[in-house]
Amino acid sequence: MLVSISLKKNHYQVNLSQGKSIAIALDFNHQQPNHFDASKALKRPMSVSGFIGDTKQGGSCNVNELAFNPHCNGTHTETIGHICHQDDTNTTTINQLKLSSLLPCTLISIEPEKALKQTENYVLPFDDVDCVITKKQLTLLLSTVENEQLEALVIRTLPNRSDKCHKTYNQHDPNSFFTTQAMQYLVERGIQHLIVDLPSIDRLNDQGLLNNHRLFWSINQNAKTANESTRTQSTITELAYINNELTDGFYFLNLQLPAFVNDAAPSQPILFDAKPVATNAFLKE
Template sequence: MKISITLGEQQYNVNTDFGHSLAIALDFDRSENQPNHFGAAPALAKPMQASGFIGDTTQGGSCNVFELSFNPHCNGTHTETIGHICDQDNALALSISALELPPLMPCALISLTPIKASDTTDQYSPSFSVHDKVISRQQLEQSLATYPDIQLQSVVVRTLPNSADKCQANYNQANQPAFFTRDAVLYLNERGVEHLVLDLPSLDRLNDDGLLTCHHIFWQVKEGVHQPSSNSLINKTITEMAYINNSLHDGFYFMSLQIPAFVNDAAPSRPMLYQAERLS
């Protein structure tokens, strides 16, 4: 199906029959094939058993009914809300089910090579360590310079090098991923980015003393506080642990962010990119 979208004064054709998933497929049967962050337990599946019934046809059951156990933040591609850093009983700490998402959002896909923290004047809390690799404000400024703000409702960041090993990566002390600087996230807010998709396990450093500095800046929640305010950007989302295949070129797309209606601060998700054909 082809649809026509008017964005500002420009029209685009989008063929929704040909989307590109940015989600890592989660293999519940083989934990070694799963990505993992922060030493979380692997995602598991087991057949339901109740009153003589077993939900596994290979064990004589009439159908397959599997119970799934997973950590949405650490076991694969997921989307999180402001509720990730705020007290759940606050009305402004939206759950996944309460988000208001358009079916298609303008989106820029960019590719960046993380740099040594010592090569930027950007800041972070806590202070950078000697081995930190980061995405800086200058990198984002250069990559997004040609995009008007109206095209940046969502941004997908692919980090280089981009190996399919990311789909099974175990992020820990021995394999610490890159993260964003304070200044980089401030720039995203200045450009009006509402939905950020990363192939990193977190916007923040793996071990950051529990500060989640960049998360707080992105949602405009005072650092060190777990209560959003009237100035907080409550409908924004961060999607982490995505995988952007090398067959997708940097450029302008439309994105559909597919998430279940979980009453939780995060849920597994499936961002979909669609080619945007500009009409002259």
């Protein structure tokens, strides 16, 4: 199915049958990514009143019970409910997000750099092992990208090895993260939906400050409730995996989410190629 999309003065053709998922398949009970020493994502057959939900054990059908932590076991999307009181009337849950079916989205690739060599900073002093994504890097890569192409931004970190699909991030192998200036720059550019292949946009051991999350959602330091400037419909998606076959450039994003009444949920971001179309050709369709 082909659709034509007009975005400001530019026109694109999108083939909806050729989307490319950048989610990590969550393989319950087997290899999977892990963050913050969370329990492994597990599944087991339902067993009740003589019924067993496993055809190999004689059951009539397979009915699995699942146990997982959306923040730590795989690709997931977060709302401001991640850092705000979840019973606050201004806190957004996953089911309350109002997402367009196709979001203008840009994909870039960045190799995080040693933090101690940077002039930019973070809410806490850098450690020797810290690697960061900087405003300088983002500015260089996004300098020619129009703001209307940045409703969503996907960042692939380099090197991009396939072991990201089952990597364990901990204090011995911590994740890279963003500098304060880098996160401020993303907000200034108007990015509403940030997708990264990192387990967190903040440092693993950040004393619970989650400063980059706060900057992205425009929530005051240490506050647990939203304010009038809070970006309540913005999302952060972490632990994606962007295959090397996908080239940097402009796409349309379909961010697929379940109707969870929760601050986060497993998600499947799908990228669609955006083929530029001449104005005359667009008008004829």
